[in-house]
Amino acid sequence: MSQVLHTPPPTPVPPADDPAALAARYGLSVSGARPTLREYVQQLWARRHFITAFATAKLTAQYSQAKLGQVWQVMNPLLNAAVYYFIFGVLLGSKKGVPDYIPFLVTGVFIWTFTQSSIMAGTRAISGNLGLVRALHFPRAALPVSFALQQLQQLLFSMVALVVILLCFGVPVSLSWLLAVPVLVLQFTFNAGVAMVMARMGAKTPDIAQLMPFILRTWMYVSGVMWSLDKVLGKDDLPRWVMVALESNPAAVYIDLMRYALIDSFHAHQLPPHVWAVAIGWAVVAGVGGFIYFWKAEETYGRG
Numbered sequence: 001m002s003q004v005l006h007t008p009p010p011t012p013v014p015p016a017d018d019p020a021a022l023a024a025r026y027g028l029s030v031s032g033a034r035p036t037l038r039e040y041v042q043q044l045w046a047r048r049h050f051i052t053a054f055a056t057a058k059l060t061a062q063y064s065q066a067k068l069g070q071v072w073q074v075m076n077p078l079l080n081a082a083v084y085y086f087i088f089g090v091l092l093g094s095k096k097g098v099p100d101y102i103p104f105l106v107t108g109v110f111i112w113t114f115t116q117s118s119i120m121a122g123t124r125a126i127s128g129n130l131g132l133v134r135a136l137h138f139p140r141a142a143l144p145v146s147f148a149l150q151q152l153q154q155l156l157f158s159m160v161a162l163v164v165i166l167l168c169f170g171v172p173v174s175l176s177w178l179l180a181v182p183v184l185v186l187q188f189t190f191n192a193g194v195a196m197v198m199a200r201m202g203a204k205t206p207d208i209a210q211l212m213p214f215i216l217r218t219w220m221y222v223s224g225v226m227w228s229l230d231k232v233l234g235k236d237d238l239p240r241w242v243m244v245a246l247e248s249n250p251a252a253v254y255i256d257l258m259r260y261a262l263i264d265s266f267h268a269h270q271l272p273p274h275v276w277a278v279a280i281g282w283a284v285v286a287g288v289g290g291f292i293y294f295w296k297a298e299e300t301y302g303r304g
Helices: 019-025 037-046 048-062 069-091 101-123 127-135 142-168 175-204 208-221 229-233 240-248 250-262 275-295
Strands: none
Touching (some): 175 208, 175 250, 175 275, 229 240
């Protein structure tokens, strides 16, 4: 009599839970997930002391290997101003018809250097600090903001030399010097916003850092750093769109506002129309827009 062995039917295996459902069941969250915009602002504000300390430490370490140390914070823009004076002021004659040309030039160089250095540092804020980004959890916007703050601190050191130059060339102290404070606040907001835009772009495409010096150099030449923007805009042979572009150039706007604040021979009629509205507009657009643009890619920084 044969014995037939019956194999029991296989027990059905329940389908695996969805990873999102499993995470929700055990109270897990995605590591590095982008917070809401409001939470992101709160996180950034909570780390304001870190941002300030990081900026100060970077500024202190910047010239730590040089024998003259922090003196280079003032010497670098002064040497640039001396070169520009010789080339543009003497050889090309840009100083003709510009009262107080040396204070005019030095002010332009110092204010332009603030914007230029902030943007260049912002371009490498993420790509140049991947170790820090991957090791610690913090709002990544703290890096480009801290680099912009570092450049502001460096500018404040340079402003001491600028004041000495103004006094040596007979520029009197006046209440208009107080206008330098809102100008610097607006320019810092603009610089930080552009630095955040460039930080996101530089994190994805590090090669952009090699292109930026050429873009910034071109921007400098059209910003009236070494020549009077008012004299160029007074020409009737310029196309209308060129005049509008030159008047609306944010770098030129902040430079001219600082010249108006500090140099008594630089008068209000030399400023572009609605200059304060333009300066505030650029600060808001760049600051808010750059912050949101950077925040949207928060999850991607330091990966891959």
